[in-house]
Amino acid sequence: MRYFLEFAYKGTNYHGWQYQPNATSVQETLTKAISTILKTEIELVGAGRTDSGVHAKQMFAHFDYDLEIDVPYLSHKLNSFLPKDIAVLDFHKVHDEAHARFDAKKRTYEYQIHNKKDVFESDNSWYYQHDLNVDKMNEACKILFNYIDFECFSKVHTDVNTFNCTIFEANWTRVENRLVFTISADRFLRNMVRAIVGTMINIGLEKISLQDFIQIIESKDRNKAGFSVPAHGLYLTKVEYPFLRK
Numbered sequence: 001m002r003y004f005l006e007f008a009y010k011g012t013n014y015h016g017w018q019y020q021p022n023a024t025s026v027q028e029t030l031t032k033a034i035s036t037i038l039k040t041e042i043e044l045v046g047a048g049r050t051d052s053g054v055h056a057k058q059m060f061a062h063f064d065y066d067l068e069i070d071v072p073y074l075s076h077k078l079n080s081f082l083p084k085d086i087a088v089l090d091f092h093k094v095h096d097e098a099h100a101r102f103d104a105k106k107r108t109y110e111y112q113i114h115n116k117k118d119v120f121e122s123d124n125s126w127y128y129q130h131d132l133n134v135d136k137m138n139e140a141c142k143i144l145f146n147y148i149d150f151e152c153f154s155k156v157h158t159d160v161n162t163f164n165c166t167i168f169e170a171n172w173t174r175v176e177n178r179l180v181f182t183i184s185a186d187r188f189l190r191n192m193v194r195a196i197v198g199t200m201i202n203i204g205l206e207k208i209s210l211q212d213f214i215q216i217i218e219s220k221d222r223n224k225a226g227f228s229v230p231a232h233g234l235y236l237t238k239v240e241y242p243f244l245r246k
Contacts, residue, residue: 008096
């Protein structure tokens with residue numbers, strides 16, 4: 001039987017989701033925990049990979065197991081066994097061909113910025129004190145919908161067959177001392193969200209224009225886009241599947 005494991009994690013102490021040869025990953029930590037409790041070797045296949053230091057409010061991974069799972073019991077046992085920065089949210093029994101990565105139809109990320117120094121947010125949000133023109137940054141968001149090729153925001157030498165992504169939502173909102181960028185798409189390239197945010201910061205600082213932003217996208221050149229903002233402000237907030245309830 002195939003199950004989807006739904007979970008969340010704070011990425012500060014991990015070198016991303018995916019296994020790393022000489023570093024601790026979320027995948028390794030979760031796999032060891034569930035294999036220990038179920039007393040059999042479990043292989044987790046994630047919905048995607050997040051970089052070192054990136055957080056997830058909702059993430060999925062699938063695995064196969066021969067027996068029916070007692071969801072409340074297993075969730076309780078795993079949460080008692082796991083470190084405090086990884087939490088199991090639920091298990092979903094799915095059809096045998098369901099795939100956590102390939103069946104995801106929509107992913108949503110948020111990037112959190114705070115502009116007033118806050119000692120309690122230092123690991124959870126990027127402190128950036130400069131004034132930004134948020135209206136211009138939201139104008140830049142609208143430009144994203146006109147394109148599907150986002151090679152200019154992709155990490156170079158990445159192993160992908162296409163740089164095409166369909167963006168469904170992109171906007172900046174301000175709440176008190178916090179600025180939040182929300183973006184949804186069918187897929188994301190490596191480092192894509194952090195590069196988009198860094199480029200839009202330059203728009204907000206009025207270092208580059210909206211026309212410059214268009215030229216950057218059309219150039220397909222990562223060197224022409226902005227800097228990559230720090231990982232600790234980035235959250236994967238939602239992964240959506242056609243066969244799971246919303």
